[in-house]
Amino acid sequence: SFPEYAVPQAPEDPLFGLMAAFRADGDEKKVDLGIGAYRDNDAKPWVLPVVKKADILLRDDPSLNHEYLPIAGLTDFTSAAAKLILGAESPALSEKRVHSMQTISGTGAVHIGALFLRKFYAGAPTVYFSNPTWANHNQIFSNVHLPTSTYPYFSKSTKGLDFAGMKNAISSAPDHSIILLHACAHNPTGVDPTRDQWKELAMLLKQKRHFPFFDCAYQGFASGDLAKDAWAVRYFVEQGFELCIAQSFAKNFGLYGERAGCFHFVTSPSSSATSTTSRIASQLAILQRSEISNPPAYGARIASLILNDTKLFAEWEENLRTMSGRIINMRKALRSKLEELGTPGTWNHITDQIGMFSFTGLSEKQVAELRESSHVYMTKNGRISMAGLNTHNVEYFAKAVDRVVR
Numbered sequence: 001s002f003p004e005y006a007v008p009q010a011p012e013d014p015l016f017g018l019m020a021a022f023r024a025d026g027d028e029k030k031v032d033l034g035i036g037a038y039r040d041n042d043a044k045p046w047v048l049p050v051v052k053k054a055d056i057l058l059r060d061d062p063s064l065n066h067e068y069l070p071i072a073g074l075t076d077f078t079s080a081a082a083k084l085i086l087g088a089e090s091p092a093l094s095e096k097r098v099h100s101m102q103t104i105s106g107t108g109a110v111h112i113g114a115l116f117l118r119k120f121y122a123g124a125p126t127v128y129f130s131n132p133t134w135a136n137h138n139q140i141f142s143n144v145h146l147p148t149s150t151y152p153y154f155s156k157s158t159k160g161l162d163f164a165g166m167k168n169a170i171s172s173a174p175d176h177s178i179i180l181l182h183a184c185a186h187n188p189t190g191v192d193p194t195r196d197q198w199k200e201l202a203m204l205l206k207q208k209r210h211f212p213f214f215d216c217a218y219q220g221f222a223s224g225d226l227a228k229d230a231w232a233v234r235y236f237v238e239q240g241f242e243l244c245i246a247q248s249f250a251k252n253f254g255l256y257g258e259r260a261g262c263f264h265f266v267t268s269p270s271s272s273a274t275s276t277t278s279r280i281a282s283q284l285a286i287l288q289r290s291e292i293s294n295p296p297a298y299g300a301r302i303a304s305l306i307l308n309d310t311k312l313f314a315e316w317e318e319n320l321r322t323m324s325g326r327i328i329n330m331r332k333a334l335r336s337k338l339e340e341l342g343t344p345g346t347w348n349h350i351t352d353q354i355g356m357f358s359f360t361g362l363s364e365k366q367v368a369e370l371r372e373s374s375h376v377y378m379t380k381n382g383r384i385s386m387a388g389l390n391t392h393n394v395e396y397f398a399k400a401v402d403r404v405v406r
């Protein structure tokens with residue numbers, strides 16, 4: 001049997017709980033700034049036009065069936081995904097030092113990476129996350145019994161990067177630790193290291209022989225430029241690191257529910273690199289088989305069609321600029337409304353931060369007040385999903401913030 005001491009009631013997932021509370025709120029002025037999913041200017045989900053096009057092409061393709069994909073997924077998809085993050089010219093690709101395996105979106109990629117490291121990593125298996133990080137990182141790594149720790153990341157005073165704190169913690173960690181890094185558009189803070197800071201971090205990780213684990217959930221979504229958003233990962237690969245990457249196509253293709261993602265393992269350059277890669281691939285296949293047998297096909301087919309067709313690819317880039325551009329405009333609008341209202345505090349961080357989220361600096365109490373008095377839904381840590389703002393509600397939100405800050 002399952003008595004309460006053995007199976008206690010678990011708390012509801014905070015983010016999905018917030019979504020449910022929002023849905024239940026009957027007020028027409030309500031604003032949803034919780035979940036990180038893109039919304040158009042009318043607060044509606046947006047099917048990317050290029051995705052709609054690919055979807056129609058696929059549905060009309062008489063050769064498609066519902067057979068299983070191979071264990072490592074759709075090869076056209078995984079190889080295009082590797083080129084997308086590493087760059088088509090990456091020496092890691094030409095030297096066959098990369099193994100790519102399709103996963104259940106980004107979450108599945110982080111999970112399979114965690115499971116693989118738990119089973120095979122010969123270094124000091126503590127994983128260091130930024131404080132704060134995507135809440136799911138903690139439970140994904142704890143569930144596979146990897147010890148976790150954190151490095152400082154967000155400076156409350158500047159609402160930017162606590163670079164000194166970050167470096168200090170990374171250099172105090174035991175050699176060969178696993179360092180989880182957000183490739184771009186850090187969730188939840190929207191704060192990324194600069195290129196010079198990434199270079200310093202690479203040097204430090206190399207000195208300490210740490211293992212970088214990149215989580216890449218927002219490529220192209222942050223700046224609107226796919227190569228720019230992949231810069232940090234590509235730099236680390238250039239520096240010869242052995243590393244892994246969890247890649248999600250949920251946000252940049254708007255394929256949230258289709259669970260299209262990829263896990264990449266990059267071996268460092270050496271004469272035995274290809275055989276190391278092949279050994280790693282063989283073990284990943286066993287893990288994949290026992291977890292999901294083989295990954296879901298449809299989302300990967302859509303992404304693959306777009307990634308492998310020059311014209312569709314260009315249309316996708318245009319769609320990415322539409323999404324990132326609208327978000328950047330909302331950042332500007334929110335900051336200028338708050339400044340116009342003379343809301344106490346500084347608000348430059350709203351436009352300095354990038355990507356889907358902004359870490360407003362609002363306290364848990366102010367967040368609760370916003371929900372009570374203005375039907376604004378956001379996570380307790382003061383994070384807002386910028387995509388929930390639009391030209392119809394940004395002023396309403398700014399005024400609500402103004403009232404709780406005063």
Ligand code: PMP
Binds near residue numbers: 182
């Ligand atoms: N990592 C980070 C940092 C994220 O923000 C997300 C999306 N919330 C993911 C991974 C994975 O999301 P998904 O499983 O939907 O691809």
